[in-house]
Amino acid sequence: MTPAAPPRGGIWKQSRTFDPAVRLLFLNQLTINLGFYMLMPFLAAHLADGLGMAAWAVGLVLGARNLSQQGMFLVGGALADRLGFKPLIVAGCALRTVGFGALAFAQSLPMLIAASLATGLAGALFNPAVRACLAAEAGEERRVQAFALFNAYYQAGILLGPLVGVALTGVSFRLTCTVAAVLFAGLTLVQLRHLPVRGGAADGPAGKDGRGQFRTVLSHRTFWLFSLAMTGSYVLSFQVYLALPLAAEGAGLTTALFVVSALVALAGQLRITAWCRRRLDRERCLVLGLALMGGAFLVPAALGRGVAGLLLCAAVLAVANAVLYPYEMDTVVALSRGRWVATHYGLYNTVCGIGITVGNLATGALLDVTGWSAVPWLALCAVGLVCAGAVALLARGGRLAATETATKAEAERGTETATETATETPPAAA
16 A cells, blocks of 8 residues: 655655654754765865875775775664664764864875775764664654655755865865864764664664674575665666766766756655655655666767756656655665664665676776767666666565564564574674
8 A cells, every 4th residue: 555645845844744853864964965075076186186196096095985984884784783873873973073184184195094994984884874763763654755855955965065165175175174074073962962862782673682683684685686686776876976977078067967966856856755655656666766767878878978968867867866765765674674774774785885886897898898879878778677677576576565564573583583593503703
C-alpha cells in the first residue's frame, strides 16, 4: 500500500512538522556541505598556485582525503551502532574543525596529508551516523519525507558553499579555511548540547557485547546485491564532476552545471517525492530513478557537447537523483530490519565509493579511446539501464520490501542464531 502523501508546503514549512532533533540534522547537513564546498573546490588551486606543489603532490593530498573517508565508512558506521549516533556525529564535526583549521596553516606535504586525512576520517565518522540517526528520529512512516528534505538541505549546501568560497578565497585561502573551521566548531557545540542520545549497543538488537554485528551485515546477501546495483547511480551522478565538466571546456559552463543541478533539486525535490508517493511504490521509484539517470546521457549522445545538451543532461540527472535518494536511503534501513543501521550505511557507502573509483577509471579510459563520440554517453546510459534491471529483478521476489515491523520476529531469530554461532566459533582477532 502506498503511504499517504506528505504535508504540502515548501522546504521550511515541511521541516517544521518534524521534531527538533530532525530539524537539527537538516541544519547539520546544510552546514556540513556549506563548510565543505566553500573550501574543497579551491584546495587544489591553493596547493598548486599558492604553495607551488607539483601535480603529483596535489593529487596525493586530495587522494588522501578520499581514501580515508571511503575506506573508513564501515568503521564509522560500526562505531555509531556500538557507541551511539551522537558521539560519532559530534566527534566527526570536531575532527573536521581540526582538519580545516590545520589546512589554513599547513605548508609541508606531511602536514597537508595529515590535515587531509583528518577531514576525510571526519566524514567517515559522521556520515553513516547522521543518516541512521535521521532514520531513527523520523520513524518508519515519515522516513521518506525526511530524506527528501535532507537531500534538499544537502543540495542547498552544495549551491551556497562555492559562492561563499569564491568571496572568501578572493581575500585569502587561509580565511576560507578559518571560516569553515568556525562553522564546524559551532556545529559541534550545537549538536553536543541539543542532539538527543540515540543508538548504541546497549539499546541495540544484539545486546551489550554486540556479537554478530559484522556477521549480520556482511552476510546479508540481498543488501550486498542492492549495494552493487545502486553503485551505478553513484557512477552516473559523479559525471557532473567528470565527463560533463570535461565536455564543457570552460569554467563558466562547468559552474552552470552545478548551479542547474542544485536548483533543480531544491525546486523539485519535495514535489517529485510527493508525486512518487502518490503513484509508485518504493521499488518502482528506484527503478525509475536509475532508468532516468541512464536516459540523461542520451541527451549529449544526440546533441553533442553543446551547452543545451550538457545542461539538460545535468538537469535530468538531478531529477533522477531526487526520485532515487529518499527511497534509496529508506531501502537501506528497511533491508537492515532495524539492526545495525549505521553499519549498513557504512558498508553501503564503502561499496559505492569503490564503485565510483572503478567507474571513473573506466569512463576516463573510454573517453581517451573514443573521444567525444556518442560511445561514452551510450555506455553510461547502458550502466543506468542495467542497474535499473538489476533492482527490478531484486524487487520481483519482494526481497526489497522488508520493513522493521514486518520482520521483527525474523530479526530476533537472526540475533539468537548469530549469538549461538558466535558462542560456538571463536571470534577472529581484531
